Amino acid sequence: MSSNAPFLKLEAASFHEVGFGSIAEVDLEVNAGELVVVHGPQGAGKAVLVRGCLGFVAAKSGSVSLFGTPLRGLVHEELLTVRRRCALSSASAPLLSNQNVRENLLLPLIMRGVSEKAADARVDEVLALFQLTAAAWVRPEDLLPGDRDLARLARALVVPADLYILDDPSFPLAARKEFFDKIHGGAAALVVVRYPQYFPEATRAIDLGDRSTSG
Amino acid sequence: MLSTVALLVAAVRGVLRLPPAARTVLRRMTFRQILFTGVEAVPIVALIAATVGILVILQSASALPDFGQAEFMGRLLVLLIGKELGPILVAFVVASRSGAAIAAELSTKKTRGEIDGLEGVGVDSLAVLVFPRVVGVAVAVASLTVIFNAVAFFAGFSFAALSRASLTMVGLWTTLFHAMELADIGVAMSKSVFMGTAIAGICAKHGLAAGRSSTEVPIATLRAVVSAIVACVLIEIVVTALTVDLGALTR
Numbered sequence A: 001m002s003s004n005a006p007f008l009k010l011e012a013a014s015f016h017e018v019g020f021g022s023i024a025e026v027d028l029e030v031n032a033g034e035l036v037v038v039h040g041p042q043g044a045g046k047a048v049l050v051r052g053c054l055g056f057v058a059a060k061s062g063s064v065s066l067f068g069t070p071l072r073g074l075v076h077e078e079l080l081t082v083r084r085r086c087a088l089s090s091a092s093a094p095l096l097s098n099q100n101v102r103e104n105l106l107l108p109l110i111m112r113g114v115s116e117k118a119a120d121a122r123v124d125e126v127l128a129l130f131q132l133t134a135a136a137w138v139r140p141e142d143l144l145p146g147d148r149d150l151a152r153l154a155r156a157l158v159v160p161a162d163l164y165i166l167d168d169p170s171f172p173l174a175a176r177k178e179f180f181d182k183i184h185g186g187a188a189a190l191v192v193v194r195y196p197q198y199f200p201e202a203t204r205a206i207d208l209g210d211r212s213t214s215g
Numbered sequence B: 001m002l003s004t005v006a007l008l009v010a011a012v013r014g015v016l017r018l019p020p021a022a023r024t025v026l027r028r029m030t031f032r033q034i035l036f037t038g039v040e041a042v043p044i045v046a047l048i049a050a051t052v053g054i055l056v057i058l059q060s061a062s063a064l065p066d067f068g069q070a071e072f073m074g075r076l077l078v079l080l081i082g083k084e085l086g087p088i089l090v091a092f093v094v095a096s097r098s099g100a101a102i103a104a105e106l107s108t109k110k111t112r113g114e115i116d117g118l119e120g121v122g123v124d125s126l127a128v129l130v131f132p133r134v135v136g137v138a139v140a141v142a143s144l145t146v147i148f149n150a151v152a153f154f155a156g157f158s159f160a161a162l163s164r165a166s167l168t169m170v171g172l173w174t175t176l177f178h179a180m181e182l183a184d185i186g187v188a189m190s191k192s193v194f195m196g197t198a199i200a201g202i203c204a205k206h207g208l209a210a211g212r213s214s215t216e217v218p219i220a221t222l223r224a225v226v227s228a229i230v231a232c233v234l235i236e237i238v239v240t241a242l243t244v245d246l247g248a249l250t251r
Helices: A045-052 A077-081 A099-111 A118-128 A146-157 A173-184 B002-016 B021-039 B038-069 B072-113 B114-120 B126-162 B167-180 B180-208 B216-243 B245-251
Strands: A008-017 A021-030 A035-039 A061-066 A086-089 A164-169 A187-192 A206-207
Touching: A008 A045, A021 A035, A021 A045, A021 A061, A021 A187, A021 B021, A045 A061, A045 A164, A045 A187, A077 B002, A086 A118, A086 A146, A086 B114, A099 A118, A099 A146, A099 B021, A099 B126, A118 A146, A118 A173, A118 A187, A146 A164, A146 A173, A146 B114, A173 A187, B002 B126, B002 B180, B021 B038, B021 B072, B038 B072, B038 B126, B072 B114, B072 B126, B072 B167, B072 B180, B072 B216, B114 B126, B126 B167, B126 B180, B180 B216
Parallel strands: A035 A187, A035 A206, A086 A164, A164 A187
Antiparallel strands: A008 A021, A008 A061
């Protein structure tokens, strides 16, 4: 693992997963302080790309590296070590249904060694940013669909990660500011959206429709 | 079986890597599992225990004197109820009740992607979802076995004392305690802990092996319960074979 290595690097990576579609030969690099936007129409393979970046689906060909560590052949424990530096928000990876929103946000913090008191304070702060304070004690299943998406995004943002991988995020204004503060502070993000206009601040934008790169 | 052992080892390693604050959360999850598997199962376990206790003790009390073996009744009850029937019947109840629940819950989480959601924010799903269930079920099976034996003996002795004037509660309990050895309790508890660990481990393995289709939930649950029951039978046979005095059978 090299300290100067890109946070995320895909070289001619192809993925296929039943239920999530396929995507072929993607080249992608996300470095510290960068926000890379991948956009494309429905069915372009955005969901499977997000899953492939974290090793939930293995690349059929090509390679995927997180923080300089190739994901191919890693066992669960090794995968977890690199995933610990990441935070994912995706509709394909929802919150735990048997815990309320607050517990869902507390869990990744406490599992990273944050004290209960500090974790409580951080969760309160993030819930307020996402205007979810009133929904803190509600289980995800009982939330409105829009709030459920926000809660998922809040769980990713509550974590002090190096790389944020966000599938179709929609930030409230205050949370958006905190997200960009993290990027300016040296974190990186791969954001997957349908329309790139949502993130004009992107360092690079990659169009899965015609696979052209701009930025 | 090897994959279940590998899963358990991975879960324990995951817990050992966790910071101390995280272990407090796991302890809470384990208590919740003990509550569900142990405390909530007490009524059904007590009912089965009372039935088994009454039937076995009544039959023994009526048949053994006919063969001139009445003095061996205490030892027979310790071996039959305490060491053999208690652990295995409790394990069957727990496998069909909590084992099914664990497999169904974990396979549902898997099909919905909740486990990917956890791992996507760097949480070890095996440490959080498997370890507390395994410890909770093992503790619950051992505790339920103690309750099973207590209820079985109490119900059986009460029924026997009421139905036969020659038998008294004090006499029956005295016979039982004289016949009981520390090793009997050790064997029964070891079986219970092994069975509890096997039930939770096997059911977690089947639950986590489910794919993304919701039709896999009932399949995983069914396979988990059947495999857990088979594992409990094997543990019962192996531990009994290792601890029983086989030489006595041929004498």
